[in-house]
Amino acid sequence: MLGRSSLRRLKSETAALHARAEQYVRILDADATAADYHRYLVAMHGYHAPLERGLAAHEGLAAAGFEAPLRQKRALLEQDLAQLSAGRGQCAHDCPRLPALGSLARATGVAYVLEGSTLGGRYVLAKLPPALAALRGRATAFLEGYGDATGARWRAFGDVVARAIGSPADEDEAAEGACEAFARLIDWLALHERPLPRPDVVTARAELAARRGAP
Numbered sequence: 675m676l677g678r679s680s681l682r683r684l685k686s687e688t689a690a691l692h693a694r695a696e697q698y699v700r701i702l703d704a705d706a707t708a709a710d711y712h713r714y715l716v717a718m719h720g721y722h723a724p725l726e727r728g729l730a731a732h733e734g735l736a737a738a739g740f741e742a743p744l745r746q747k748r749a750l751l752e753q754d755l756a757q758l759s760a761g762r763g764q765c766a767h768d769c770p771r772l773p774a775l776g777s778l779a780r781a782t783g784v785a786y787v788l789e790g791s792t793l794g795g796r797y798v799l800a801k802l803p804p805a806l807a808a809l810r811g812r813a814t815a816f817l818e819g820y821g822d823a824t825g826a827r828w829r830a831f832g833d834v835v836a837r838a839i840g841s842p843a844d845e846d847e848a849a850e851g852a853c854e855a856f857a858r859l860i861d862w863l864a865l866h867e868r869p870l871p872r873p874d875v876v877t878a879r880a881e882l883a884a885r886r887g888a889p
């Protein structure tokens with residue numbers, strides 16, 4: 675039952691990959707358009723939909739208390755896409771190369787990436803450039819994620835982690851799963867976007883931590 679320390683390790687082991695993923699998210703560019711936002715949602719749908727199905731089918735995760743149906747974000751993505759889609763076509767493809775789930779510990783590491791992103795989603799929502807800020811409340815359900823329940827859901831996920839990870843070897847497997855989930859997502863986003871070095875966004879998570887006085 676390593677819980678909180680496992681979450682800290684997942685965060686530190688994936689920090690560089692998180693920064694790299696941020697480089698492929700273009701919706702915070704000052705000149706981002708609704709078309710950029712649409713492309714981002716299509717890409718995220720292609721990753722979330724098949725991965726969420728896999729997580730929902732993982733019996734060990736369910737036994738550890740992971741409430742997959744409550745945590746699925748693909749319907750939120752579909753809702754936003756339906757709002758935006760006039761003339762743009764619907765969700766296209768599922769990502770063909772997903773992280774392996776395997777053991778409970780590994781699957782927990784993979785789930786960490788999707789669950790943790792709900793924390794960043796609220797930050798992104800607050801920083802949307804003018805052309806996209808106008809979509810708030812109309813086509814931003816995915817970024818809003820769990821809304822006011824975000825903190826409670828994250829704490830409940832921490833309890834799942836505590837039940838799922840019982841040894842240093844489990845922690846290693848979870849870290850592998852989380853790193854692979856980020857790496858596969860980055861590969862997938864790279865098919866949709868060209869990265870730009872954007873130091874302001876790349877340091878977003880660090881900036882937030884500094885403001886809170888966290889390490």
Ligand code: HEM
Pocket residue numbers: 681684685692695696697699702786787788789790791792793794795797798859875878879882
């Ligand atoms: C421009 C894009 C992004 C920005 C600006 C961003 C920003 C942030 C911020 C500020 C946090 C910390 C939130 C908090 O502690 O309250 C965070 C956490 C997190 N984000 Fe992102 N994020 C972005 C994209 C992504 C993507 C694409 C993923 C993967 C699906 C992701 C996964 C995570 C995870 C797993 C955490 C939790 C870290 C932890 O506390 O353990 N983020 N993000």
